[in-house]
Amino acid sequence: QRADRLDASRLTVQKRTMTSHPAPAHRGLLLSFEGIDGSGKSTQISLLTHALRQRGHSVSVYREPGGTPLSEKIRDLLLDPAYEPDPVTEILLFSAARSELAARRILPDLEAGHVVILDRFFDSTTAYQGYGNGVLGEQALESIHRLAAHALVPGITFYLRIPIQHALRRLAAQEKDRIESKDEAFFSRVVEGYEQLARRHRRFIPLDALAPVEQIHGEILSHATRLLTSA
Ligand code: Z5A
Numbered sequence: 001q002r003a004d005r006l007d008a009s010r011l012t013v014q015k016r017t018m019t020s021h022p023a024p025a026h027r028g029l030l031l032s033f034e035g036i037d038g039s040g041k042s043t044q045i046s047l048l049t050h051a052l053r054q055r056g057h058s059v060s061v062y063r064e065p066g067g068t069p070l071s072e073k074i075r076d077l078l079l080d081p082a083y084e085p086d087p088v089t090e091i092l093l094f095s096a097a098r099s100e101l102a103a104r105r106i107l108p109d110l111e112a113g114h115v116v117i118l119d120r121f122f123d124s125t126t127a128y129q130g131y132g133n134g135v136l137g138e139q140a141l142e143s144i145h146r147l148a149a150h151a152l153v154p155g156i157t158f159y160l161r162i163p164i165q166h167a168l169r170r171l172a173a174q175e176k177d178r179i180e181s182k183d184e185a186f187f188s189r190v191v192e193g194y195e196q197l198a199r200r201h202r203r204f205i206p207l208d209a210l211a212p213v214e215q216i217h218g219e220i221l222s223h224a225t226r227l228l229t230s231a
Contacts (some may be wrong), residue, residue, distance in 0.1 A: 064120040071098075
């Protein structure tokens with residue numbers, strides 16, 4: 001029996017508070033990674049993907065915004081310094097890219113029993129647009145997230161916590177896109193957003209992003225393993 005055939009009773013998608021749009025039933029496991037740029041998400045995602053595949057799991061990995069041809073086009077628009085979208089437009093564009101990814105990739109993969117790993121999900125919109133740009137109340141944002149994510153919620157959200165100065169130093173050599181070019185005050189608000197989310201949601205697992213790569217990977221793998229084997 002393949003290791004990725006998860007028992008339906010062990011599904012980890014959290015129950016929605018809004019009954020009008022319940023979380024879809026599926027056999028897979030949804031994991032997301034969050035944190036400011038340079039916190040080490042890509043590094044940890046590739047280690048986790050490799051470890052889970054070695055154990056026989058089918059693993060899909062998607063980045064946000066992106067992951068489908070249309071979502072990648074929206075990503076290009078969103079990160080292009082030539083445009084400065086209205087802040088509400090920006091939320092809706094991130095959400096449009098998310099909806100396309102959720103409907104065309106994430107849901108089918110979860111239904112097939114895959115472990116789906118997301119490099120960012122709707123928590124990024126809360127942190128960057130909600131807190132960073134200071135747009136829309138939490139309730140409005142939550143309704144948009146529910147719609148755009150097709151009611152999916154990660155079983156675990158790994159939050160790589162890093163002081164802004166350290167993250168900036170790690171990325172100093174890279175060319176900056178539109179959002180990476182924002183000032184430090186913006187990133188302080190984004191971090192405050194993540195800290196609020198981490199306090200509020202039990203699915204958030206905060207990790208010290210300054211620890212050695214292998215140590216962080218060990219923690220992440222043990223949480224993912226617990227979820228994959230829990231009854
Ligand atoms: N965005 C948004 O505003 N709203 C939304 O709803 C969504 C996104 C979904 C997408 O950026 C941008 O869109 C992002 C948020 C916004 N912009 N900002 N700012 P992206 O996809 O281009 O990139 P990113 O997601 O921000 O991540 P990144 O820049 O690729 O960084 P990372 O994946 O977190 O880190 P990394 O590449 O794994 O590591 C960075 C460097 O640190 C690298 O040299 C590593 O070797 C090193 N590293 C990693 N871990 C360690 C440890 N533990 N110790 C030492 N060095 C390490």
